[in-house]
Amino acid sequence: MIKLEALRVFVTVAESGNIKDAADAVGRTASAVSMTLKQLEDEIGGPLFQTDRKNSLTALGNLMLDLGREQIRSFDKSVSIMRAFAHSRIGSLSIASVPSVATNVLPPILQRFLETRPQVQVELFDIDSAQVRRMVESGVADIGIAGESRAGGGVEFTPLFSDRFKLLCRDDHELCRLERPVEWSDLSGATLIRNGASDRIEAEEHKRLSAQSLITVYNVTSLVALVKAGLGLTILPSLTMHGAHDGVAVLELADAAASRQVGLVERRDIPPSPVAAAFRAFAVEQIPAMVAEHLGTLNGA
Amino acid sequence: MIKLEALRVFVTVAESGNIKDAADAVGRTASAVSMTLKQLEDEIGGPLFQTDRKNSLTALGNLMLDLGREQIRSFDKSVSIMRAFAHSRIGSLSIASVPSVATNVLPPILQRFLETRPQVQVELFDIDSAQVRRMVESGVADIGIAGESRAGGGVEFTPLFSDRFKLLCRDDHELCRLERPVEWSDLSGATLIRNGASDRIEAEEHKRLSAQSLITVYNVTSLVALVKAGLGLTILPSLTMHGAHDGVAVLELADAAASRQVGLVERRDIPPSPVAAAFRAFAVEQIPAMVAEHLGTLNGA
DNA sequence: TTATCAATTTCAGAAGAATTGAAGTTGGTG
DNA sequence: CACCAACTTCAATTCTTCTGAAATTGATAA
Incomplete structure (x- = not known):
C-alpha cells in the first residue's frame, strides 16, 4: 500500500534534485530515502526518475510530483482544520442568554474569549429563561445562561452566581x-x-x-x-x-x-463542541467575577 | 504524525458504528483498532466519539469523518491515476509516421493497441521522413516511423522492416x-x-x-x-x-x-512516457508481421 | 582509456511501530 | 443486581522502517 509519507519523501527528492539533500531535509539517511523511492516505484509500477541521479523526472515522475504535492497540501490542511476545531480555534458557538446577562456581562467576556479565537463564529440570542432552556434543549443554542429551573428535562443547570x-x-x-x-x-x-x-x-x-x-x-x-x-x-x-x-x-x-440563581444551561446527553466546551470553561471561570465587579460598580454609583 | 491509514480506520469505525465490525472490515483485531483510534484522538486533540461505544460521533468526529472521507477518496484516486499512467492505460501518444505506414499499416495496429487502452489519447501525423525526425527530436511527437537516415542527431533509429x-x-x-x-x-x-x-x-x-x-x-x-x-x-x-x-x-x-529500411525514430536522451514505451513495444512486435501480410496481399492481388 | 570521487544502492542488523491475544473494565439490559 | 457484550489495556510478538558499512554506479578529469 502506498503511503502519504512515501509521497512526501518523493516530493522532497524531486525538489532537491538529489537524495542526500532530501535525506537531510526529511531527517533520514540517504539509504532510507533510496529504499522508500524504490518501494514507491515498485508499487506505482514504473520509474520516477530518468537516471539514478535524481535530477530529472520521467513523465510518470512529473505526474506523481503534481498529484503528490496536491495530496500532501490537502491532507495537511485537513489535519490543521481538525486540530483547529479540536482546540476550539475555529467552529461556531450559539449562545442563548437572558437579557440581563447578555447586556451587562457577556460583551466583555465574549470579547476576551474571541481575542485568542478570531475565527470562531458566534451567535448570541437574548431571550427569557424558559426560551433559553428550549433553545438549548432543541440544539439551536450550544449553551444557555438563565435562571435556575426546577424541571430537569434534557438540560442541566450549573449555577454561576446569585x-x-x-x-x-x-x-x-x-x-x-x-x-x-x-x-x-x-x-x-x-x-x-x-x-x-x-x-x-x-x-x-x-x-x-x-x-x-x-x-x-x-x-x-x-x-x-x-x-x-x-x-x-x-x-x-x-x-x-x-x-x-x-x-x-x-x-x-x-x-x-x-x-435568583443564574447559571449555565447545557444539554445533558450530547457532548459540547470544542468551542462550546471552551466557552463553558471560560464562562465558569470569568462570569462570577465579572458579575461581582458589575454589581460593585452599580452599588458604588 | 497523523497517518492516512488511521483516518481509514476511523472512517470505517464511524460507518460501522462499532469497533468489532470495523476491525473485521479492515482485517485487524478490535484491540488494534481501539489503539489506533486512541492515538488519533491524542494527536488531533479531542474525543471523536461520544462514548466508548462507537455509535455516535462528537462534533469533532463528524468533522473528521467528512474531511477524512474526502482525503481518502482523493488519495486513492490520485494513486489510481498514477498507476493507470504507469501501466499506460491513460496518457497521450503522439505518433509521426511516413504516409505509407500511416495509411497501410498503422490503422489496425492502433486499433488493437487501443482496444485494451480506451482512455489513451492518440495523435497521428503523416509527414515525410525528414519531418518525422524533426518532430521526434523537438518532442512534438513521442515516437516516429520513418525511413533510415544517416545523420544521428538527437534521435535513434530502430529498423522494423525493409x-x-x-x-x-x-x-x-x-x-x-x-x-x-x-x-x-x-x-x-x-x-x-x-x-x-x-x-x-x-x-x-x-x-x-x-x-x-x-x-x-x-x-x-x-x-x-x-x-x-x-x-x-x-x-x-x-x-x-x-x-x-x-x-x-x-x-x-x-x-x-x-x-528502404523503415523503422522507429525515438529520442535518445529522454525516456518515453509509459504509453509511448508500450506503443513502441507493441509496434516492434506487430509491425513487421503486419507489413509482411500487407505486402503478401498486395502481391497476391 | 583509466582513475577518481561523490552519489546512490544494497545488505544485514537495530530500532521502532503496529498488531495480537489474553486479561481487565465498562456500561447497558434483563 | 448480575450478566454480557463491547471496549480498553498490557506485554509479547511481528512487521516495517531505519541505519551504517560496504559495494556499485556513473560522471569528470587525467
Missing part, C-alpha cells in the same frame, strides 16, 4: 426615607408591578403582595418608565438594572433569600 | 512483356519520374537515370496519375502502392539492394 432582588421605586417615595433594608411588611399597602423575574421569589409575603398586583411588565425599560411615572414599585434582580435612572431609587431588601 | 522498391509503369509498356525482373539496363532510354523515396536508391545506374529525370512528384496519387497518363515510369517502395490501379503495372526490380 443575584439578589432589589426594590425599585420613585426617589420621592416614602420608603426611601427608611434608613434600613426594606422588609416585606414595609410594602403592605404599596402597589406592586409584577415582572417576569419577580415571580420567582419564594417568600409568602411577597406572593401575597404580588397576587394583588394588577400590572405585569416584561420589559425592563418599560418597567422603569412605569415606576418613574408613579404607577407603583417593582422588585427586580440587581443585574437587570443597568446603571442609574433619574428619578428612581434602588433599595435593598431585608430578605436575603430573595435572590 | 521494403523493396518496385517499378511502376503503364500496363501497355513494353517492359511488361519482360518475363523476368527488370534490370537497371532495361531502363536506359526510359523516362523516369522522380519521387521523394526513390532518391534513396544507392545503385549508380539508377542515380544516372534519375539525374536525367525532369519531373519530381512527392504525392503518390499524383505520381500514379502521371504514370497512367504516360509521362513516364517511376520507382517506389512496395508499401506506398496501396492496392492495384487500373492501367498501371507493378514490376519487380532485379536489384535486391534497392530497398
